[in-house]
Amino acid sequence: MPHVSDSESMQSSYVAPGNTVAAARRDIEARFSANAMENPSTEARWLIAHILNVSYSDIWRQDDRVISPELATQLDTAVARRLNSEPIQYIVGQCDFYNTELVIGPGTLIPRPETERLVDIALSLYEPPGAIADVCTGSGAIAIAIAGELRPCPCIIGTDTSAAALEWARRNQRRLAVKNVLFCQGHLTAPLAPGAFALITANPPYVSPSEYRSLPPNVRDFEPLTALVPATASPDSDGADMVRDLATAAVTPLRPGGWLVCEIGASQGPTAHTVFEQAGWQSVRIERDYAERDRILCAQKPI
Numbered sequence: 664m665p666h667v668s669d670s671e672s673m674q675s676s677y678v679a680p681g682n683t684v685a686a687a688r689r690d691i692e693a694r695f696s697a698n699a700m701e702n703p704s705t706e707a708r709w710l711i712a713h714i715l716n717v718s719y720s721d722i723w724r725q726d727d728r729v730i731s732p733e734l735a736t737q738l739d740t741a742v743a744r745r746l747n748s749e750p751i752q753y754i755v756g757q758c759d760f761y762n763t764e765l766v767i768g769p770g771t772l773i774p775r776p777e778t779e780r781l782v783d784i785a786l787s788l789y790e791p792p793g794a795i796a797d798v799c800t801g802s803g804a805i806a807i808a809i810a811g812e813l814r815p816c817p818c819i820i821g822t823d824t825s826a827a828a829l830e831w832a833r834r835n836q837r838r839l840a841v842k843n844v845l846f847c848q849g850h851l852t853a854p855l856a857p858g859a860f861a862l863i864t865a866n867p868p869y870v871s872p873s874e875y876r877s878l879p880p881n882v883r884d885f886e887p888l889t890a891l892v893p894a895t896a897s898p899d900s901d902g903a904d905m906v907r908d909l910a911t912a913a914v915t916p917l918r919p920g921g922w923l924v925c926e927i928g929a930s931q932g933p934t935a936h937t938v939f940e941q942a943g944w945q946s947v948r949i950e951r952d953y954a955e956r957d958r959i960l961c962a963q964k965p966i
């Protein structure tokens with residue numbers, strides 16, 4: 664599924680060996696701008712920093728460094744991948760999330776900035792003691808971010824059906840030496856013990872099949888379908904299938920008074936609100952993101 668034009672894909676080199684880093688940066692930035700990419704300067708620096716194995720903030724100190732043929736080839740490959748719409752986070756293999764830097768790659772969703780709002784809300788609702796679960800954990804982003812904020816850290820369990828995603832979650836846990844977090848394979852809340860949890864967070868797949876078709880290539884062609892569209896969605900689904908499932912599935916593992924905090928699609932607020940109220944949850948509310956879109960469902964299990 665190449666997105667570069669034929670003439671571009673046949674071009675053998677985006678970075679000339681023997682160029683300085685500053686010249687390479689200008690060339691890559693110009694190439695990215697010509698492809699109407701949103702942040703050409705930031706992305707050019709990010710790719711160069713990754714290939715040179717220096718921090719992003721140190722890239723300025725490398726301006727006069729001459730790029731060896733080996734590094735030019737590696738940079739070329741990285742630029743070609745990016746021009747083919749591959750997300751830059753997959754190319755550099757990492758992304759920032761909340762209070763940490765995660766390793767990620769194909770097989771798991773790239774954590775989004777709006778999910779950081781879910782972490783803030785979840786932390787504000789959590790009342791210790793009591794275990795926490797993060798269902799649909801993916802790279803473990805939410806579970807690991809929460810673990811980084813709580814002292815002492817309670818037991819946190821992350822669940823996901825995808826073995827590939829759980830591998831990334833466990834890699835992040837090992838790399839960041841996160842204690843008290845356990846990742847389990849299973850459907851939604853199935854691996855969770857009844858009545859043990861004070862808080863359940865969830866960022867389930869909530870994209871409808873029709874929305875999926877209009878997603879940009881960097882999402883649709885690279886991020887896992889199962890992380891975006893609920894596996895059970897019918898062709899005319901609104902995408903909220905798993906949000907509805909959680910209205911039932913999250914009841915048993917929560918202790919009375921425990922909270923579910925769940926990310927939803929921007930058009931799913933009224934549906935989610937109604938479904939949870941009708942299912943008997945209390946204090947149901949929909950929080951908005953910084954762009955004023957309905958984004959996060961909060962609901963409390965009756966005491």
Ligand SMILES: C[S@@+](CC[C@H](N)C(=O)[O-])C[C@H]1O[C@@H](n2cnc3c(N)ncnc32)[C@H](O)[C@@H]1O
Binds near residue numbers: 772822850
């Ligand atoms: C939108 S991603 C969220 C990933 C991560 N929590 C984040 O915020 O970046 C949804 C995740 O749910 C997982 N998933 C899909 N269906 C599931 C199910 N029935 N039970 C548990 N996890 C599921 C996918 O594998 C994917 O990792």
